Amino acid sequence: MHFQVLSTSLSLALSLLDLGVRAMNVSVPVIPPPSSQPLSSTLISFSIEQDRWPEWTGVQSRNEFTFNALDNYGKLTGKPPALRVGADSEDRTTWSPDVDIIEAMFPLSSAATPYPEASTITVGDGFYELSKFLPSGTVMTWGVNLGANNATNAANMARSIAKAFDTPAVKNAQVTLAMIEIGNEADIFNFTGFRGSDWSVEEYVSEWEANAGPVSQAAGLKKGGVTFQGAAFGTPQFNPREIFALGILDSAPGKLITTISQHRYSITTGSADATLSSFLNKANVRSNLTLWQPDIAATKQRGLRYVIGETGSVAFHGAPGISNTAGAALWVIDYSLQAATLGIDELFFHEGVGYKYNFLQPVSLNRSILDNSPLNPVQPPHVMPSYYAGILVYSLIGTSGSAKIVELSVPDDNVSGYAVYEGSTLKRAVFINMHAWLSSSTGSRPSVHIDLSFIGASGSGAKKAIAKRLVIGHADDIQNLTFAGQSFETADARPDGELVEESVDIGKGVDLLSTEAVLLSF
Numbered sequence: 001m002h003f004q005v006l007s008t009s010l011s012l013a014l015s016l017l018d019l020g021v022r023a024m025n026v027s028v029p030v031i032p033p034p035s036s037q038p039l040s041s042t043l044i045s046f047s048i049e050q051d052r053w054p055e056w057t058g059v060q061s062r063n064e065f066t067f068n069a070l071d072n073y074g075k076l077t078g079k080p081p082a083l084r085v086g087a088d089s090e091d092r093t094t095w096s097p098d099v100d101i102i103e104a105m106f107p108l109s110s111a112a113t114p115y116p117e118a119s120t121i122t123v124g125d126g127f128y129e130l131s132k133f134l135p136s137g138t139v140m141t142w143g144v145n146l147g148a149n150n151a152t153n154a155a156n157m158a159r160s161i162a163k164a165f166d167t168p169a170v171k172n173a174q175v176t177l178a179m180i181e182i183g184n185e186a187d188i189f190n191f192t193g194f195r196g197s198d199w200s201v202e203e204y205v206s207e208w209e210a211n212a213g214p215v216s217q218a219a220g221l222k223k224g225g226v227t228f229q230g231a232a233f234g235t236p237q238f239n240p241r242e243i244f245a246l247g248i249l250d251s252a253p254g255k256l257i258t259t260i261s262q263h264r265y266s267i268t269t270g271s272a273d274a275t276l277s278s279f280l281n282k283a284n285v286r287s288n289l290t291l292w293q294p295d296i297a298a299t300k301q302r303g304l305r306y307v308i309g310e311t312g313s314v315a316f317h318g319a320p321g322i323s324n325t326a327g328a329a330l331w332v333i334d335y336s337l338q339a340a341t342l343g344i345d346e347l348f349f350h351e352g353v354g355y356k357y358n359f360l361q362p363v364s365l366n367r368s369i370l371d372n373s374p375l376n377p378v379q380p381p382h383v384m385p386s387y388y389a390g391i392l393v394y395s396l397i398g399t400s401g402s403a404k405i406v407e408l409s410v411p412d413d414n415v416s417g418y419a420v421y422e423g424s425t426l427k428r429a430v431f432i433n434m435h436a437w438l439s440s441s442t443g444s445r446p447s448v449h450i451d452l453s454f455i456g457a458s459g460s461g462a463k464k465a466i467a468k469r470l471v472i473g474h475a476d477d478i479q480n481l482t483f484a485g486q487s488f489e490t491a492d493a494r495p496d497g498e499l500v501e502e503s504v505d506i507g508k509g510v511d512l513l514s515t516e517a518v519l520l521s522f
């Protein structure tokens with residue numbers, strides 16, 4: 001009898017091995033460890049390229065697709081994602097009393113850049129007022145022009161922004177202005193051509209201060225009211241520690257900086273050589289974030305918030321076969337949650353009409369985002385795979401507004417895990433299997449078997465959990481994902497399909513396929 005049981009479990013273990021199943025134990029603290037970090041209700045937020053802002057919001061009436069896509073997220077946490085609008089085109093923008101909304105000139109499109117940023121933009125007051133079409137509760141940061149180094153124009157833009165947020169339409173919509181950012185990626189102005197090759201951080205600080213004084217007066221910035229987002233650097237060429245040492249925070253406008261922003265794309269050059277399976281890499285996710293630790297520490301030490309104010313997988317609108325894939329959704333989940341464990345308050349994933357790394361395309365497109373080839377019929381507004389990452393992460397964060405996160409030690413190079421607490425209680429956990437299962441993969445799809453052991457309080461710990469899975473056909477798929485059985489690939493961005501929740505017996509553990517993520521609620 002005894003032998004019989006043993007041989008059964010032995011053959012079970014052997015058959016699991018045959019199927020490519022790797023078993024592992026993961027310890028989950030039942031109370032939040034001291035290292036746990038706050039998990040913002042707007043962890044996954046968006047940076048919007050401002051040259052096509054009216055298409056995101058709608059003009060005569062709101063863009064229902066954008067609204068619904070943001071609102072789906074807001075429903076999961078009680079707060080819609082924050083938006084930063086500006087970026088590359090922020091430094092090419094002039095405000096004019098003679099323009100209602102926008103006049104923009106765009107370079108020719110190409111196969112490499114089907115949807116280039118505008119080369120010049122002129123905006124009027126109506127441009128900023130379109131913020132009224134966002135979900136109630138949206139908190140915004142707007143960029144103004146430092147590229148021109150014209151304090152009159154920067155102040156004109158800021159005055160128009162403040163005026164928009166004071167209109168009844170925007171107030172009634174309960175969309176608020178939190179911060180103004182002056183200059184996008186000013187550290188690389190010598191590369192983008194706004195300044196000469198001898199551009200220095202000293203000059204930056206003095207030019208920022210010279211523009212920030214008039215901007216702060218024009219927009220009525222004050223402590224406890226609308227404030228500044230500082231830095232917004234594109235690379236480590238300038239860093240927050242340098243501008244702190246140069247006294248930026250002691251200047252009159254610098255005293256109004258409440259948040260420090262830095263930008264990060266995991267891949268900036270040589271994207272032609274990168275592959276999706278090399279991109280889905282737990283170690284690289286970590287090293288792309290830990291490099292900011294000295295800046296995060298210096299920022300927090302001064303009592304300021306720290307955000308990755310613009311981010312994405314691959315710079316210059318993303319790479320085909322990486323940024324637009326289902327695998328990228330797994331990357332977004334691990335990258336965002338890893339950022340939270342390092343004390344990063346929010347990440348602003350960059351979005352432009354027709355970019356490859358978008359979470360959603362807000363309007364119909366008549367040219368391919370991958371190679372600029374004509375699309376006939378046009379492709380209607382749609383969510384892209386990374387959108388599902390937001391659904392999973394916001395489901396993990398929940399509605400408490402006070403969730404905390406720790407990373408779990410998962411003994412696998414490309415499987416990660418995190419636990420989330422509310423108060424002193426373990427609420428949820430997520431596991432992300434980043435091993436790439438591609439459409440070219442053959443044989444049976446590998447999986448891992450995770451056994452949880454609760455630690456920290458004897459005899460406690462849930463016996464059951466509810467699992468919701470992010471189901472992906474292949475890492476290189478560009479559509480057809482589901483989360484908890486539901487698709488968001490619908491005409492109106494609202495979910496379709498019955499909610500599928502699995503009951504997990506904690507004693508038996510949970511299986512996770514390659515290229516899959518699972519959210520457990522205890």
Ligand SMILES: *[C@@H]1O[C@H](CO)[C@@H](O)[C@H](O)[C@H]1NC(C)=O
Nearest residue numbers: 022023024025026411451453
């Ligand atoms: C998991 O833990 C159990 C109990 O301590 C142990 O018997 C088992 O060998 C462990 N499994 C792995 C894969 O380490």
Ligand SMILES: *[C@@H]1O[C@H](CO)[C@@H](O)[C@H](O)[C@H]1NC(C)=O
Nearest residue numbers: 094095150151152153154156
């Ligand atoms: C600065 O901006 C103002 C307002 O747009 C404009 O009238 C002025 O000509 C600009 N100055 C320079 C030097 O371009």
Ligand SMILES: *[C@@H]1O[C@H](CO)[C@@H](O)[C@H](O)[C@H]1NC(C)=O
Nearest residue numbers: 190191196197198199200237
């Ligand atoms: C910009 O300045 C940095 C030093 O701050 C230098 O390393 C870099 O080569 C410069 N780039 C250009 C295009 O001048």
Ligand SMILES: *[C@@H]1O[C@H](CO)[C@@H](O)[C@H](O)[C@H]1NC(C)=O
Nearest residue numbers: 277278279280281282413414
């Ligand atoms: C994790 O992924 C990276 C990138 O694909 C790969 O180099 C590494 O071998 C993977 N590790 C494991 C254990 O599969």
Ligand SMILES: *[C@@H]1O[C@H](CO)[C@@H](O)[C@H](O)[C@H]1NC(C)=O
Nearest residue numbers: 266267278279281284287288
């Ligand atoms: C960031 O991630 C990319 C893509 O995986 C990798 O090639 C690069 O080496 C990483 N960079 C750092 C600084 O870790």
Ligand SMILES: *[C@@H]1O[C@H](CO)[C@@H](O)[C@H](O)[C@H]1NC(C)=O
Nearest residue numbers: 365366367372373374375376
């Ligand atoms: C796409 O639409 C734009 C704006 O209506 C138009 O100018 C352009 O010619 C169209 N391109 C194609 C390939 O149909």
Ligand SMILES: *[C@@H]1O[C@H](CO)[C@@H](O)[C@H](O)[C@H]1NC(C)=O
Nearest residue numbers: 471472473477479480481482
């Ligand atoms: C989508 O996935 C379902 C199963 O999950 C499959 O039957 C269907 O063929 C897939 N469609 C596409 C377009 O990949």
